[in-house]
Amino acid sequence: MNSTTQSNATEEMGSSTISSPVWTYVQTTEIVIAAVGVISNLVVIIVMIGIPHLRSQLTFRLTASLAVADLLASIFLVPRTLRGFFAVPSGIAGEIYCRTVKATILWVSFVASTYTLIAITMERYVAIVHPLRYSGHKGRVSAVLIIFVVWLLAFIMQSFCVYNNSYNPTIDSCSYKWPFGDWYQTFAGVGLFFATYFVPGVILLVAYARIFLALRESERKIGQGSADHGKTVTPARIRTRKKVIKMFSVVCLAFLICWGPNQFLFLILNFKSEIHVSDVIYNFTRVLAGLNSCLNPFIYAFWSKPFRSGIVLIFCRCKNKVGVLESQSGPSRVNTTVGGPGNHA
Secondary structure (H helix, E strand, O other), X not given: OOOOOOOOOOHHHOOOXXXXXXXXXXXXXXHHHHHHHHHHHXXXXXXXHHXXXXXXXXXXXXXXXXXXXXXXXHHHHHHHHHOOOOOOOOHHHXXXXXXXHOOHHHHHHHHHHHHHXXXXXXXXXXXXXXXXXXXXXXXXXXXXXXXXXXXXXXHHHOOHHHHHEEEEOOOOEEEEXXXXXXXXXXXXXXXXXXXXXXXXXXXXXXXXXHHHHHHHHHHHHXXXXXXXXXXXXXXXXXXXXHHHHHHHHHHHHXXXXXXXXXXXXXXXXXXXXXXXXXXXXXXXXXXXXXXXXXXXXXXXXXXXXHHHHHHHHHHHOOXXXXXXXXXXXXXXXXXXXXXXXXXXX
């Protein structure tokens, strides 16, 4: 995500001007989004931990990592929303707050969410488009390693937040300053746009287009009575794969729509910093971007029967009801992860 700033806008966009805080619809909306994001993503994580056959599969582990990223983003959306309504601690505590809590953790979580989406997509891409290669490497790729690399890359991408933010004792608040002049801000801003939005967006769109073509080809082969890559692929399995891929394509589409206005706005501002952006436009892009952190659990609940069954089992403790769900959808479909048929690719 692009966290570069504009000097003539709000504090987040680079201004260190201190003014009396005014509670607006923007704060109210972001607090609601943060609360919903915390609760809904906690539900995803709890279901993953509580259902053994879900947490045993790579796609769902990555989905849980995505929920952790969105959970952290929701939590640290609150300090950004309420800045100005409470005093920034002074001294070392102020430095820690300004360099981590104020912005860094929030933006690292946003980027980790994006890169986790790419990891999930590529896992599904290899499983469906190159099933023989996927079968040969199944079990060799560690979810922990993938998650570690994703978060490491996210921190590297947003590491400048640590040294750009600092505590300013003169104004008793955080200040934001770019080193090396305006050229560095433009360089970093444009680089972040491509590294955290444009390139990931292209990868997601191309990968899902290729996946849908591969699924269509599998359906054609089934219709002709031929084997798919030497394996027996039933129409039911194709339907399950399709539903899972549609679910994650919706997740990726939500990411592109929610972050698009904000990212293109900041890309323009990095080239034309003198342009005045109205508060309405800026606040709209800001709220829409934050909304992305709480959407995914609702997408899972709508598209995934295994996820809904897990919620019932964990929170209702009604095994009979889960049994009914299993009997309605069939064991092979219920025992598929929310992220897809990882063991049946």
